[in-house]
Amino acid sequence: MTTPDDSGERPAWAPPAEDHQEQRSTVWITVILFVVFMAVMLLVAGLVVGGVKESRAGAVQTRQPAVPPTSAPTSSAPPATRQEVPIRKLETAANPLVAPGVAMPKVTCELPKLRGTKEQLDAFYLALIPCLERAWHPVLTQVGEPRIPVAVNLHDVSNTACGPPPPASEAMGFYCSDDKTIFVPLPRQLEDGGPELLSQLFLLAHEYGHHVQEQSGILRKHDTLYREADGDRPRILDLSRRLELQADCFSTLFLANAAGRGSITAGLIAPLGQAGYEGTDSETHGSAKNAALWQKRGLKAKDTSACNTFAAPPAEVS
Template identity: 45%
Template sequence: MDRADDPFRANRPEEPVVAEVPPSSWRPEQPPDPWQGAILPPPPPRHPAPQPPPRNSPAAILGTLVIVLGLVLVVALAGRTPDPVEGTAVAMPGLSEKLAAEPSEDQGPQPVRQLGTNPLLDDGVVLPAVTCELPRIGRSTEQLLAFYQAGMRCLDEAWEPVLREVNEPFFEAGLEVTADAATRCGDAPPEAEATAYYCPLDEIIYMPENRLLDTVGVDRASHLAVLAHEYGHHVQSLSGIMYAVADVSFAMPEGSPEELEMSRRVELQANCFAGLFIAAASGRGSVTGSLSEAAMADFRNTIGGETHGSVENQVAWAWAGFEGEGTAACNTWTADAEEVR
């Protein structure tokens, strides 16, 4: 999600505020898309007999698909407003073969390649209330790691039972805070373009400490929101929504209105998933009411764009999750076009 100065930051309590993680799309022969999220549909992750990603081309190494979502780049700002960047989707070599592979019956829960009808979005599927114990955040690597690890334990606690309930796979995402760490989706994007990102090919959320400290300092709410948004893309990968995105967008021309709308629906859903989690944790443990309010207010720290949607819609979908009664509130796939512009 695009970041902008927060007009309300001066009036916020000293409790840190969340920055958001916008995915950005990487293409084999053009620069990464910083502000707009990119999502590479993940290979069947850590459940039995995963299909290895194709390795016969640089494009394939970046991930089998780059749609304004896959390598999820998030840019958080601190006193600066980057220009929005447009992103598009590209089907990589080997994608159709990899996604066409049918899992055997004894493999256990499998991703469901559906969008609006994905079981994860059924009525009555609700995140449990969770109590997060988050340590104080600081500028040292150890303090940042401790904060992120605690946050991810809490995110796991909220999302695992939901995915189990709908018989979809669950596994923990990895975490990396090293500056400019390379990923199976490719090299880290330039620092000026992204502060955090998620690569579904290695199932790791990248939170480069130098970038985050430069952009949001030690604002707990911002760090938590970035993490929650990126984890939302992990959930999309686990559930099979990303497989369905690949199926639908495979034949779409690059940069077409249809492809851009697909990107917005993915990104806005990640906002909504983040809102669901913040609500599930709000008022318990370390996530006080004021911290959750600050995290939600931070969703307005963004720039509207063709791949992420208008600022109003980005905020609206985050609140749809926070105020919704379950995951059905995050069904961006059945929403009217105006709601995902």
């Protein structure tokens, strides 16, 4: 007697059911996808690590290096790290620039021979400006003020960012704070027999003195006080004289610290501070007497406080 499962006739082999094949295929696909996923994750991890290294290097490059790099780095620092320029102190008499103890270093100016062509005058000014910077930049650094470059323009311009230039009868040169430029029109320098060494030195140092006033905030405060005067002519003229006489004092302060070395001899600057030198009575620039007074104070000054015209009594700036 046979059992129902043992009929004696075995069926031929048949492939496994379709659902079993799909299960095995699913397993292989899962394995392959997992391998691909892990490879992608490893690649992404490598890129992330590389990116972190680059950003750190970029952050280090934005700092001020001890030795300047051979090529300028590209800054990727946030804006906050670039706001390092000091803010000018908008003061006149109370400006740190003219506080006691702010001294100017001695400097040596090697200047080319002064001649009367545009090219030769240009070469003279381009040699003198760096010498003025070497004298004034340490002074500005002492009081935490920015050091702003200045340009020199020899063209006989009809207008500037500050407006029309003063007449030639009033000024051999002039400074425009909006342009950060000293204008020394060539025709004005060639009048009366051509340029003379001391007058050119005094002129450029005077106009650079206005640039120093701009860098320190004195000139900006002067302009504010000018606007507040609202047309009060005596007050406006008083402000103008204090500004110009201070530039005279700054000019001779520089020349005193440059004299006796290089191209500027002690004998060359001897006429400064004497009655009548570069001095005619002027409502805007002061009397000849007071011009000589502030020139002499600059020559004898131990520090910049000697040039604090905005703290001087009215009789000394008339």
